[in-house]
Amino acid sequence: MSSVGTAEGLRTRERTARSISPSRVLDCLALGSWAAVFWFLLITDRTSLYLSTRTAWVVPTGAALLTVGFLGRLLSLRSNEPKPITALSAWGTGLIVLPVITVLALPPASLGSYAASRRSTFSSGGIVASTEEIASGNLSLTDVAGGLRSRDGAAALTERAGEEVEFIGFVTKDPGAPADEFILTRFLVSCCVADALSVNVRVVGAPPGEFKADEWVRVSGKFYPLGRDVIVDSTDIVRVERPKHPYLSS
Amino acid sequence: MQAPAADTRLENGYRYAGVMALALVSFGAVLYVFDPANVAGVQNFFLVFGSLLIEAIPFILLGALVSAAIEVFVPKTVFEKLALLPKPLQLPAAGLAGAAFPVCECGSVPVARRLIVKGLMPSAAVTFMLAAPVLNPIVIASTAVAYRGRDILWPMVLGRAGLGFLVAMAVGYVVSDETKEQLLRNRSRTAGHEHEPSSQSSGSGAWTKATSFFGHLSGDFVFMARFLVIGAMVAAALQTFVPQSVIGGVAGMPVLNILAMMGLAFLLSLCSESDAFVAASFVQFGVGAQLAFLVFGPMVDTKLGILYGATFRQGFFRTVVIVVTTCTLVGCLWIEVLFG
Numbered sequence: 398m399s400s401v402g403t404a405e406g407l408r409t410r411e412r413t414a415r416s417i418s419p420s421r422v423l424d425c426l427a428l429g430s431w432a433a434v435f436w437f438l439l440i441t442d443r444t445s446l447y448l449s450t451r452t453a454w455v456v457p458t459g460a461a462l463l464t465v466g467f468l469g470r471l472l473s474l475r476s477n478e479p480k481p482i483t484a485l486s487a488w489g490t491g492l493i494v495l496p497v498i499t500v501l502a503l504p505p506a507s508l509g510s511y512a513a514s515r516r517s518t519f520s521s522g523g524i525v526a527s528t529e530e531i532a533s534g535n536l537s538l539t540d541v542a543g544g545l546r547s548r549d550g551a552a553a554l555t556e557r558a559g560e561e562v563e564f565i566g567f568v569t570k571d572p573g574a575p576a577d578e579f580i581l582t583r584f585l586v587s588c589c590v591a592d593a594l595s596v597n598v599r600v601v602g603a604p605p606g607e608f609k610a611d612e613w614v615r616v617s618g619k620f621y622p623l624g625r626d627v628i629v630d631s632t633d634i635v636r637v638e639r640p641k642h643p644y645l646s647s
Numbered sequence: 648m649q650a651p652a653a654d655t656r657l658e659n660g661y662r663y664a665g666v667m668a669l670a671l672v673s674f675g676a677v678l679y680v681f682d683p684a685n686v687a688g689v690q691n692f693f694l695v696f697g698s699l700l701i702e703a704i705p706f707i708l709l710g711a712l713v714s715a716a717i718e719v720f721v722p723k724t725v726f727e728k729l730a731l732l733p734k735p736l737q738l739p740a741a742g743l744a745g746a747a748f749p750v751c752e753c754g755s756v757p758v759a760r761r762l763i764v765k766g767l768m769p770s771a772a773v774t775f776m777l778a779a780p781v782l783n784p785i786v787i788a789s790t791a792v793a794y795r796g797r798d799i800l801w802p803m804v805l806g807r808a809g810l811g812f813l814v815a816m817a818v819g820y821v822v823s824d825e826t827k828e829q830l831l832r833n834r835s836r837t838a839g840h841e842h843e844p845s846s847q848s849s850g851s852g853a854w855t856k857a858t859s860f861f862g863h864l865s866g867d868f869v870f871m872a873r874f875l876v877i878g879a880m881v882a883a884a885l886q887t888f889v890p891q892s893v894i895g896g897v898a899g900m901p902v903l904n905i906l907a908m909m910g911l912a913f914l915l916s917l918c919s920e921s922d923a924f925v926a927a928s929f930v931q932f933g934v935g936a937q938l939a940f941l942v943f944g945p946m947v948d949t950k951l952g953i954l955y956g957a958t959f960r961q962g963f964f965r966t967v968v969i970v971v972t973t974c975t976l977v978g979c980l981w982i983e984v985l986f987g
Binding site: 420427428434438446447456458463469472473481482486488492493494496499501503504506509512514588590592 | 653656657659660661663664666667670671674675676678679682683684687688690691693694695696697698699700701702704705708709711712789793857858860861862864865866868869872873876877879882883886887888889890891915916917918920921922924925928
């Protein structure tokens with residue numbers, strides 16, 4: 398029995414009349430490429446190159462939401478009135494995909510000495526470390542920077558002058574400094590690297606000319622806070638791999 | 648005779664898509680071969696550019712999701728009832744509603760647009776859009792954490808919420824005479840993607856609603872994301888090539904220090920959930936100037952300028968800049984007098 402004229406027949410004809418809309422394919426490309434980049438960050442463990450540990454949840458959330466959006470659009474590709482791709486929609490989608498290409502094509506990297514030179518000298522004020530945290534336990538770069546933001550913090554740091562410390566960071570060169578000195582820098586990130594603040598200590602007693610800018614090193618030595626400057630009189634400096642989490646988090 | 652014309656349009660479309668794909672692949676190959684790590688500034692630019700987008704894209708999608716849900720699942724009568732509220736109550740109510748919407752500024756733009764389309768008073772939607780990134784609980788909490796242990800903790804937290812609320816209402820008041828047609832930009836000129844039929848006019852089946860929901864979701868996402876990319880590109884370039892120390896010289900100058908911090912907030916385009924940590928680092932600047940950074944930035948910055956330009960009529964961004972700058976300046980001068 399023919400289905401023509403029946404409700405099922407109408408639905409069948411409607412389904413066959415619907416065809417894939419090229420402009421919806423572009424929507425899929427935009428959503429799918431961004432979903433792919435979030436999955437890529439998750440799988441390759443590169444989230445920490447862009448975001449702080451506090452906001453790392455954005456990546457799995459983004460991956461899940463974008464995948465749902467992509468699948469939803471994929472299932473609704475067919476339309477009664479398919480629209481062709483226009484020059485505007487093609488280039489607009491290209492613009493959305495462009496950052497995806499940059500994230501996928503670039504080798505893993507983190508902010509370095511160039512960024513340290515562009516960011517303000519008011520570096521340590523926003524770093525949160527309480528006086529109690531500074532006064533006890535192993536001294537970290539977060540403690541050092543936090544100690545410079547208040548009189549109480551500075552007093553707590555002074556109390557610990559002469560103690561042995563061990564800091565990991567990258568080398569930043571100060572053009573006017575003696576050959577056996579460099580700045581050990583680490584960035585503190587609250588959300589993403591756009592809000593990075595630098596934490597700096599001056600390392601003295603380094604082998605002249607041995608360490609280049611942007612090399613990651615572990616510095617051991619005695620710690621001396623002098624006003625707004627912090628000096629580490631080094632006893633040992635060794636090159637290390639960039640840490641898995643290159644940025645400190647507040 | 649129409650079929651060949653349609654075929655030509657279709658063929659042209661595939662040609663555009665092919666050229667776009669070729670351009671992207673070539674760009675990726677160039678990046679891969681000439682590693683930007685060799686040029687520190689370029690590497691810095693790509694890192695900041697990527698991080699701004701990785702953080703903002705999920706929020707844009709969340710905004711598009713809420714916007715699509717409003718379009719498909721919330722009947723127009725709800726907004727008609729809201730429009731019956733006494734006018735003096737509408738702006739404060741819209742501003743306070745922002746406190747219940749915990750996303751940053753990128754997500755609130757598509758939601759505000761959808762609210763206007765659905766019939767909410769345009770000035771109320773604008774007030775909501777500007778208040779949400781300042782008043783939401785995550786932003787208030789992050790401001791409190793950034794200023795923990797400082798004498799200016801409460802002036803900063805309460806000042807930010809209070810002044811942000813007042814400034815958002817001031818902008819809403821200034822645009823209160825404008826209708827939906829006057830305020831919103833005609834999207835067809837800038838969208839370039841498929842127009843989705845209204846869900847309420849196209850049937851009520853579950854499949855129809857789902858198709859409509861994903862259509863609006865992807866439409867809003869694609870529309871906002873391209874402008875966000877342009878904004879992030881500009882912000883990353885400014886962050887990379889303009890040193891923050893350029894504003895250091897005006898730290899002690901009244902009025903100028905506040906304007907300088909507003910300018911910096913505009914250039915940096917930080918997320919409102921993290922900007923307090925950066926503001927707190929400018930210890931040479933007084934309480935008023937730091938507060939200006941926190942109130943101005945979530946309402947006016949580089950990427951928002953481009954998003955506003957794409958969403959609202961010509962001149963809207965100029966209006967926002969003038970009102971927000973004036974109100975923030977006056978408010979922060981008062982805060983400086985009271986707590987500086």
